[in-house]
Amino acid sequence: MSLILFASSICVYLITILIVALSSGGAPSSNDLYFHTFQPENAINRFGLLTSFRLDFQHLVFPYSQNNHDIEVVDIPDVIPVPVQENTETVSEQPSEDKQGTTEETVEETVFTPVDNVMVIDFETLLNTETDPEYDAMNKYFSSLTPTQTNKYTGFFKGKNLIFMTCEALSKYAIRPDTTPTLYKMMTEGFYFTNFYTPSWPVSTSDGEYVACTGLIPKSDVWSFYRSGLQGNLMAFCMGNALKAQGYRTVAYHNNSYDYYKRNYSHPNMGYIYKGQGNGLNVTRTWPQSDLEMMELSYGEYMFNRPFHAYYMTVSGHMEYTWRDNSMSTKHRSEVQDLDYSEIVKGYLACNIELDKACEFLLEKLNELGIAEDTVIVMSPDHIPYGLTYEEYDELAGRHLDPNTEYYESVCIIYCQGMEPTVIDKLTCSMDIIPTLHNLFGLEYDSRLLMGYDMMSTSPSIVIFDNYSWLSDAGYYNARTRTFTPNEGVEVDSSYVSSMNKVVANKFRYSTKILDKDYYGYLQEKLNLWPAYAN
Secondary structure (H helix, E strand, C coil), X not given: CHHHHHHHHHHHHHHHHHHHHHCXXXXXXXXXXXXXXXCHHHHHHHHCHHHHHHHHHHXXXXXXXXXXXXXXXXXXXXXXCCCCCCCCCCCCCCCEECCCCCEECCCCCCCCCCCECCCCCCHHHHHHHCCCHHHHHHHHHHHHCCCCECCCCCCCCXXXXXXXXXXXXXXXXXXXXXXXXXXXXXXXXXXXXXXXXXXXXXXXXXXXXXXXXXXXXXXXXXXXXXXXXXXXXCCCCCHHHHHHCCCCEEEEEEEEECCHHHHHHHHHHCCCEEEEECCCCCCCCCCCCCHHHHHHHHHHHCCCCCCEEEEEECCCCCCCCCCCCCXXXXXXXXXXXXXXXXXXXXXXXXXXXXXXXXXXXXXXXXXXXXXXXXXXXXXXECCCCCCCCHHHHHHHHCCCCCCCCHHHECCCEEEECCCCCEEECCCEEHHHHHHHHHHHCCCCCCHHXXXXXXXXXXXXXXXXXXXXXXXXXXXXXXXXXXXXXECCCCCCCHHXXXXXXXXXXXXXXHHHHHHHHCHHHHHXXXXXXXXXXXX
């Protein structure tokens, strides 16, 4: 009897493994989830807690191998027309008549013809000569993608200075004309993104930084940013390296411990002279530390060396949001005391006033030096303020937020004093920041090699969440329940959802390959794409 039970168990196990191996639906498919990648939420949902623990331990000891079988390369399908920018723009000056009655005709015509945002990459030679199956798979994938194109904003900020910030737990609901007037001014008077998302990732702040600074998806179960620096990967599209190659002075600062999340590996590898608390940035040891003080201590190290690019990772908005536990909340308590919110929400609003004061200080210094109109300020959060409960975040927003989608609606600021305010309604996310900045600064880049899209382009949009769920122009796909909810008035067939799931699975897969195999470094070795990094 025992032998029969044992044999039956083996048979059930083998049948189950066969079913999993043949599974190809969903994002990720059960095949990928079991054999090639590990995503905790989906694994628990598909296989149960014990199997998921076993898979997690197994991949820790024996790292999973990526599936290198023939991958179907799919671009995001067009469903809802995206506002199309004209392919040609004509500016003409009409004939004018002078006082003597003669007519002088002057006609100036400027024709804009969009071109693909690609670099000269000889994929044909790579495909014909590469023997490593993983590099071969990457070459096939990236060469098959449709690139974005240049547009009327290409080079809009060319040659200008750049201050780029990843802001701890910043929310669009923390930006108000009364408590944070400088942030409100920059948000509404620059490129005003009304449909921007910041998904959360497993390694919290570090993964959020990684997405915003690289345009890639972090790898599950590792510190992707740290690993990129530890391995010495070529991070050619990070703004530090990209602008350093253009002759910019490039510096980075963090007002918490300089080696937290091993930034002492990742940030120099992005092309920065990096300082934090403990290696040259002597901020007062409070918790959290002051963003304003960080700016006061650092601005003189770069503003007099133009062109410059400064990157900041802020910390003043860090949880907890109590008067006892948050020195920045306590500092600004009187400024929020009369607001009609609970004490925790007031504490959250109060600590973000410090970030506003920091930005006010930067603008004052830029104006004093006469370079405010030559300096672009870019800001986005690392993640949503998860130090607030769902109920507290609803209170802050003034309405109930869908925890799957609206909870991650966020803010992106791209501001330059004197620019014409421009509303961008397109669906966008933090993964799109790097390609957008490359386009705005007129930098050469290959849009196929990044997972995000230029926010000014006419390409279809997608927001990808860490559990393989996604949001598109057509609706929301919940990977946990494997259900799609279309937007009001939108109808799509099953092929759309299937195509989008393939897009998402491929983006996860090839983001991991870029990190693990240092793909940009591989291209540099083979083709010398970035002469500034040539040995």
